[in-house]
Amino acid sequence: MKKIVVSLFALAVLQSCIVSTAAKAVKGVAKIGYKAVKGTVKGVSWAVSKANGKIDKDRIDGNWKVVGIYHGSFADFSVDQNPESSFNSECVEGFDQIIFNSKKSKFKPVHCSTEKESWQKYDFEFGKNPLTKEKENYIEFNSSNYITVIDINSKTMILEGSLMPKQAFSGGKLYLLEKVK
Structure with missing residues (x-):
């Protein structure tokens, strides 16, 4: 009992x-x-919070279309009351994209879906980013270039850094990418 x-x-x-x-x-x-x-850009929503902890490096794999660029840092974006994405593609046909191959740790930017660059080797890391001095997910390439991975889900990825040199000169630092199916 x-x-x-x-x-x-x-x-x-x-x-x-x-x-x-x-x-x-x-x-x-x-x-x-x-x-x-x-806010949203072409029906794709911007995430404000950074991923907590380590992101699985395989999540970055695939073709990612650039759909939005914020002129400022992630810190600026997170406190901005009305963030605007000012990305207008120069592509008549196709779109700007980045192709990641996580198995080989290589990526390649593709302008207007046709102009192909060469593959670049990268390291996907979680730790103290040498550029920001914060513990975060980041991509290191060419031994001294760093791109912060803010967040990745099955449909979108948000990156911060000098991803597109043409946009970086005008202040573009935060990139919203959409997974291409």
């Missing part, structure tokens, strides 16, 4: 823990959902 009473008591405590944890998770997701989106 004691075993049944103890089992029922343990079950009640465990169920209350699960319910309270689920309620906290829902509240947390609601807060993150509220803070995570700030």
Whole structure:
């Protein structure tokens, strides 16, 4: 009889823990959902918060189309009340894109889907970024160039750094990319 009473008591405590944890998770997701989106570009939303912890390097793999550029840093973007993306593609046909091959740790920018550059070797790291001095996900290429990986999901990726030299001269530092299917 004691075993049944103890089992029922343990079950009640465990169920209350699960319910309270689920309620906290829902509240947390609601807060993150509220803070995570700030404007859209061509139907693609900009994420405001940086990824917490290490991002799996295989998530970067694939073709990524540039759909938005913010003229300023991620810190500027996160406090900007009305961030605007001022990216207008010069491509008559096609689009600017970046192709990542995570298995070979190489990437290649492609201008207007036709002008192909050569593959560049990169290292995807999580740690203290030598450029920003913060612990974050970043890409290092040509031994002294760094691009911060703000966040990646199945549809979008946000990068900060000198990704497109033409845009960097005009102040473009934050890039919104959409996965090409």
